[in-house]
Amino acid sequence: MDRVRVIGPKGKPYALYVYEAWKSYLKRERGSSWLRRLSRGMDKVATRAQMRLERRGITVNSLSTLLMFCVEALPVGALLLMLAPLWIPMLLVNRWKPLLQRGFQRLAPRIAVKRARLKALLDEPQGIGLVQRLFADMEHSESQRMQKVIERLHEVTAWYCPTAFWPAFNEIKAPRLMCVPDVVLTDFPVGFSSVNGNYTLQVFEKVQESIHSAHNLVTYSDAVKWGTLVDRYGVDAEKISVIHHAANKLNRSVEITGFPDTEKTAKHHCQKLLFQALLRATNIDYTSGLVNGELQFIFYASQFRPNKNIITLLRAYEYLLRNRYISHKLILTGHPRSAPEIQDFISINRLENDVLCLPKLSIAELAACYKLAALAVNPSLSEGGCPFTFTEALSVDTPVVMARIPVTEEVLTDPQLQEISFFDPYDWQDCARRIEWGLAHPQELLARQRITYDQLSQRSWSDVVNEHIEVLDRISRVDRIKNLQ
Template sequence: MKRKKKRRSVRRSLRSRTARSKRRKNGKPKRLSRRKGRKRLRGKKTGRRKKKAVPPAAVSDEASISPEDAARLRSNNTRVRASLAEGSRIIDYLHFVFKLDNEDFLWELYRQFLQREPDAAGFHQFKGKLEAGALTRAAVAASIMQSGEAELVFTRKPSGDRNTSAFNLQGLFPAHNLDFIHGIYAQLLGREPEDANVANDVLAVHQGVSRQGLLARLLMSEEVQNLLRSVNPPAPKAKAALSARAAGNQNIGIFLCFGAQIAMDGEGIGRFFVRLTEGLLGLPNGFNLHIATTEANVKETEAIFASLKPLYPSRLHFYHSDSMATINRIVPADVWIVPYVGMGLAQYLYRPYIVCLHDLVYLHFPDLYSKDMDHFQYIHSLAEKITRNAAVVVFDSEYIRNHEGLTYLNLPVHQTEVVRFAAPHEEYTSFGIKTEAEFRVKYNLYGPYVTFPSVIRLHKNHERLIDAFHRFRLTDLGRASVLKLVFTDDLINRPRQQEITEALNVIADPAIRASIVFMGRIPSADLPSLYKYAEGVVVPTLFEGSCPFPIVESLLMDTPVAFGRLSIVQEVIPDMSSFATFDPYNPVEMAESIGKLYAQGKPVVPVQKEAASGLLHRSWANVALDYAAIISRI
């Protein structure tokens, strides 16, 4: 029995040595043997030890690249790199690279997607499979672009060689899904996706397909393969020249195709384009307005224009699609107005467009916005593309035109215009004013209050206003006033929540702490009443792209206002002597201004209104006339 057992053992040993020999021959690492004395039970699975990656120094001679070959391939690649222009599309790069021989193809493919030279093992592995016909070139490219290393390259800040596919993708990966999908179609197919394409890709994302997976799937599609096999890559689509579809360019598109679902009601940007639309519709030249939005924002868009639709049923039209190919095809706009420079889908408009650049606040406060700077770098890249291709870029103030437009974006002066906003006369007239009792009951807001009507943003300075209000309430006048401070936003899950909470926690007096109210966002229709019944409005913001809206809105409702001394305000209110102004970084000054605002009361309003008469007398019909003049020149 013992001899028989030994023969079986010898046979196993021979088989094992043979297998090890084959593995070594193929360049595979030696498999570690199980520890002696530990039996493996039949039928029961046990985990294997994790294999360690083979360091470059351990690669066998067969998987190395000789110095002579490496020098030759680097020399060839220098010529390849010189042939690829910065700013080209991925399909342009790949169309050239796919025409190279296998070695040069692999060398450049690594640079295109990983921004480095190939390692010896990967180079020989892919070269062997290409020569054996086991993998196509597209499959090799798809494999590399889906690797973990590629993910690290694609998701970092734009860096590395600028004439690589990876550099292009680094600019796309921070985008919303719709923007990303349109971006890869433009990069790989030279066209915008149709509705079915977008729907399939969005569904794939929801089912867990990664962005690299979407890229690989598109690369492997028959359409891309045909483009790679063609003599020339697809020509970039030319923007349509302006040829009026109606006399005088009567069809104006309002572009609201945000890449994600957003809340428009109550936001400054939402109120801006509703007011502008109303002003354009009110002009005697009879513009037709075409509102385009995405599927996620259909209800919100219809809601904010609900009051205008019955007034202009034949001149106000709505369209929605997640495909820019469809938007360009179905919306009969001669000229577009893009009210926000961060809408990435605007870069795919075929017709001429006017873009409104209100501000690029993150450039002015890099420390405040450092946590989300990757996002704002993406927004900045969009701003550069969209303003560069715009017929005209409109700013709300000279300050923003000079800083954002002429300095940061290097726009030519002739491409820029300043169109100041106006007081919301028409909007507030349509809203009407609630009775004081009705308003206070609705919001459980009793007693005297001052307010800062604004959503919480990093630069809005809520925490310093809380500090200043606390200081005021500790004075004799403040204790007697029993004033409340009312904010029109929620505190939870908002920017600066920690800093605002810390400012609140400093307040030891429970009565003062209870007097600071976060009432949440309120409908735009209730804003006039909020202003009307306030003792005053305090505007502590550190920065705005134009004179802050609450200053004009408050005076329109005959309520006095205090605000920070910003150069942008001085453009339109050169004489600030009748206002309670302050350094927005100084809570002590701010507290004194709150006291002055409360002590002066509403009798000071006529003097303040006179000082701001230039803005108060300007209507949104005037704003619309300025836009109409720009449209007529395009």
């Protein structure tokens, strides 16, 4: 942190404070109500007093012990009289409770529908027109405040923006480098048109505005540089730098040392992490029964978006399950609620107990899923760089099959590797064949893929950072030369 300085406008809009407080309130741990806690406390007091009086009562055998018993009973009786105003309403509530429950049961469906709608709006407020307008105004106001801060930082020779969502970045009067990982909205306009309505369109318009007004761009693959930025948006190729990813490794999250059999211990640790994740699955009624014993499964880690090609994978899996009789589950990491077509496919084909959705995995849980999977798969139709699936899976010794798309062919260039690893993403039958072959020949597939993985692992994220800095230095030098001229 001694190399990092965080700078920004002081404070933030009060409306944002209110919204964050509301979100925090929704995420709070819901304890018992004060009335229920009071009732439990009174029950404990009454029970202890009753037990004490019972023990004293059975020892009464003379006038003196009877007097002592009455003396001890007086405070308890007085306490009960004092608490009577609280006991009486509770007794009445208990008496009328069946009637109240029947009335509530009649209203419950209507209340549940309204509550679900309200929760959906609060969980995804970007779908509300008013919220969109307020956020746009807030973003514009904050961008202006940030611009004033930036104008005072004369010592900065070049600026970098990690996303193309912020057109305001291009208002900076200094050398600028903007990252454009991809523009999948242009490739799948129909699919994304049903995601968050006008909000997605607004994001798309911002990305296009950012690209058209940018001076220098960086992306993760030649496929995006030439196929998207040059051919589709007419950006000068000399203004675009390509910096490939490094290997994304997960092995440190599941490695165990200090035991006689480290592999067995690591597997046991991963199983505990998987079972922990299964208890948060969307089909908890079924997955809660899977926490004992080993689970064979195919794994695809991705959010549910139109370009991820989930339906093709589901078609291939359903065929393998019902016609080729594989015994593996399919574990996905998206939430079906975010993609109704996926939820419908699972329901119509009765796959609720075979396709398990585990959203919001931690890094350790993600690594455990990769480690325990019989096969990792990635059917995506479009990615900005080579999907992390390859290096994430190989880092924990799990083989992979992937869609044949330009960015994967760009990085995984070995023809023999492509032959056994890739499938046609537009053909679910080819996807099914490749998955079935991978399940039948995991060691052969893993051995071939390890060669390429070892080569890719030579490139570190420090290399990626240094290449970004080289581009920033270059555009800074060019700017200084122009100013001297």
